[in-house]
Amino acid sequence: MSGAEISALGSFMARAHEGQARTLLEQQGLPGRRLEAWRYTPLRALETTGFAAPAPVAPDEARALLARLAPEADASHRVVFVNGALVPELTSLPEGVRLVAADAPLVADRPISVLNTALAQPGLGLHVSAGADAGQIALVALVTGDAPVSTHLAHQVTLEADARLTLLDIQSGEGPYLANPVLGVRVAEGARLTHLRVQQDSQDAVNLAFVNADVSSRGLYDSFTLTLGARLSRHEVLAHLGGSNAAVHVNAAQLLAGNRHADLTSVIRHAAPDCISRQTVKNVIMEGGHGVFQGKIHVDRIAQKTDGYQMNQALLLSERAQIDSKPELEIYADDVKCSHGATVGALDDEQLFYLRARGIPHDEARAMLVRAFLLDALSLVQDETASALLDRRVETWWQKRDPE
C-alpha cells in the first residue's frame, strides 16, 4: 500500500462532530472532581498544561523508535502511528483487510470522546469482511517529543458477520505528552474481536483512552488491557450488547508504582436478552500509586436471562498505596444472574510465611505471590503470542520496579 493511498485516508475522515465537540469542550472544560464519573480521576489540572501539536518524524527515526519501544510488533501485520501520523513505510496488512476512513462517533457525555473528537486526527480504519479471519494485527501508536505534545487518534474497527480479528494495541512513547486515542468497535453477528491492549507510555505521559464497542447477536468483544505506563491514565470502555447471545469481556491488570495514577472505568450495557458479560480486573499498587476501578453493569428491562459477573481486586504493597473502587449494578430486568465482588488488601502474611518457611527468599516469595494474584486475569488471554507478550512485559516491569 502506497504512502499516497494511505495519506489520502485523512481526507475521507468525516469530521461532522468536530464543531459540536469543540463547543462542548469549551463549555465544560475537562472534568473535575464534582463530576461523579471523574471524582477519583479529576483532569482539571491538565487544563493549564499546554500541549503542542507533535512534530512529524522521519521514517528512519520512526523505525528506530518502533524497534526500541515495541519490538514485538516487528514480525506481525501492523499499522504504525508515530506522533499522531500514519507511517506507511512501517505498515503492512494481510489480505482481505481494508483500510477505510476512520470515524469514531462522538459520545457527548464522555469527556475523553469529546476531547478526541474536538481535536481528532485520522487513525486506523479497519474493515474485516464477512467470514474472514484476519489473524493478528498490531496497532502501534508511539509518541516522542521534548516539549509536551498531544495526539488524538480516532480509530474504527469493523468486523462483518462471522469475521475474526485479534488486535494487538500497543501504546508507548518517550518524553512528556498526552495520548488521547479513541477506538470505535463494531462487531457484527457471530464475529469475534480479541482486543489486547498494552499501555506502556512514558513516565511523564498522560493517557486518556476510550473504547466504544457495539456487539451484535452472537458476537464477542473480548478485551484485555495491561496498564504499565503513564503518570496519569484512564482507560474507559463503553460496551453495548445489542443482540441476543452476544458476549463481552472487559478484563484488565494495572501495575502501579511511583506516584502514578491509573483508572479503569467501564460501562457494560445489556440491551438484549441472553447476553453474557465478564470482567476481572486486578490492581497491583506499590509506592505512592493510586488505582481506580469503576465498573458498571447496566441491564435493560428487555435483557432477560442476563449473566453478568464482575470481579475487582487490589493488592496494596506499600503504606502509601491507594485504591478507589466502585463496582456498580443497575438492573431493570428480573430474570437475571448478576454479581460482583471486590476485595482490597495486602499480601497474605500466612502465604508469605509458608513460602519463607520453605526456604524461598522474601523478595522472591513476594514476587511469586504477586504473579499468582495477577494470574487470574492474565490467564484469561487465550491468544498465545499475546499472552507471552503480556507475561514478558509484566516480568520486565516487575524486575525494574521491585527494589523494596
Add this chain to the structure above:
Amino acid sequence: MPAVTETREAVETLGQSTYKWGFETDIEMEFAPKGLSEETIRFISARKQEPDWMLDWRLQAFRAWQAMEEPSWQKPHYPAIDYQDAFYFAEPKKKPGPKSLEEVDPELLRTYEKLGIPLHEQALLAGVEGAETGDRLPVAVDAVFDSVSVVTTFRKTLEEAGVIFCPISDAIREHPELVKRHLGSVVPVSDNFFAALNSAVFTDGSFVYVPEGVSCPMELSTYFRINARNTGQFERTLIICEDRATVSYLEGCTAPMRDENQLHAAVVELVAMNDARIKYSTVQNWYPGDENGQGGIYNFVTKRGACRGRNAKISWTQVETGSAITWKYPSCILAGEGSVGEFYSVAVTNNRQQADTGTKMIHLAPNTRSTIIAKTISAGRSDSTYRGLVRMTPKASGARNFTQCDSLLIGDQCGAHTVPYIENRNMTARVEHEATTSKISEDQLFYCRSRGLSEEDAVGLIVNGFCKDVLKELPMEFAVEAQKLLQLSLEGSVG
C-alpha cells in the same frame, strides 16, 4: 401459571387499600406562619422557650442552608419542593403539663389505638408505674405526636439508673451543657442540604444520655407520626453513651394517608465513648403513596454515629417498607481504636416507591471493624438502590470491612441497583464486598407450593428467609412487627 406472570398480575391488582394505617386525626393545631425565614426560626425557638445560644445555632444553620444547593446526584426523582409553601411548626393545643393520660386529648389516645403500634399494654402508657412488673423487658415510650412529645413514660425508672431520656426541647432547657457539647458534633449544621434545614427548624425529637458504666435498664422506643397537613416534620435525635454505657433504641413509624407529598428530614446523632454500645433499630412504614405514585412521604434523613472511644460499637438496623422515597445512609465514624460499626438493612419497595439507601463506614483508627448486610427487595414499578461507602484512612491499620448486598426482584417492571464505593488508603486494611441480584427461585417456590403453602405464603417465607440475616438483628419487639410488615408490603405482589 408461572410465578412471574402471577406476580405481575398481582402487582397490578395491588391497591392502596393495603395501607391499613391511613387515617387522619382531627386535632386543633397552632401553626407557625407559613414559609421559612428568620422569623419562622425565631418563632420556633421562642415557642420552645430556648436559650439564646440555641437560637444562634439555628440561625447559623439557616444561613448555611440558604447558601446550599439541593442535591441532585441521587437516583430517586421527585418534583421540586417549595420550601416556602410549608408550615415549619405545628403543635397540638395542650393544657399545661399533661402528666397523666386523663389530661391527654382523647382523640390522641384513639390515634394510638388505631396505629396498632406496639406500645404494648396500653397500661404502660396509662398506669406508668404499675405496668412495669412484667417478666418481659419493659419498653419505654416517648411518643411523638406531630411535633411535640405528649406522653413520656418510665421517666422515673430511667432517672434512678441515671439515664436521661426526654424530648430534645426539654434537654435544651434542662441539660444545656450536654446538648451544647454534642449537638451538631456528629452531623455539623452545614453537613448537607437537608441536615442544615433540619438544624434550622427542628421542632422535636428525643434526647438520650446514658452515664458512665450504666446499662440502660430498658429498650427505648419512640414513635414518630406526621399528622398535620402541610407540615414537614423535622425530628432531631441525640443519643450519648459515656464509657461502658449501653443502650438499645427503637424507632418505628406510621403516618396517616394524605394526597400531598410530605417532606421528612430528620437528623439522628449518636455518640459512643470507650466501650460504649449503641444499638439503633428502625422500622419505617410511612405512607408510600398509592399505586400511581400519588402522595406518600419523602423520607430524607441524615443518620450518623460516632464511635469516639476505644472499642465502642454502633449498630444500625433498619427495615424500610414505607415512604414514597426513602433516601438515607445511616453511617458510622469509627474514630476510636478497635471500634465497631454495623449496618443491617432490609429495604422493600413496591408500586412506585423509590429507595436510595445504604451506609458509610469511615475507618479512622487502627483495628476498627465494620459489617454491612443490605437486602433489597423491589416489586411493582419501584426502584431500589443500595449506595454505600467504605473508607479506610491511612491510620486504619488492621481495619476490616465485610459488605454483602443482595437484591431480589419481583416482577419485570422494577429495578434494583447497587453502588458501592470502596476507598482504601492503608495496605493492612482489608475490604471485601459481594453483591448479587436475582429473582425468587422457581425451585424454592415449587418446593414450598408442593408442601401445601399458598403462593403468597411461599413468597413470604422465601422473602423472610432472604432477610433473615437482618431480621435477627432486630430486638424482639420489632422482629415480629417487621416480618408482618414485609408480608404486608409485598401483599398482592404474588398469588
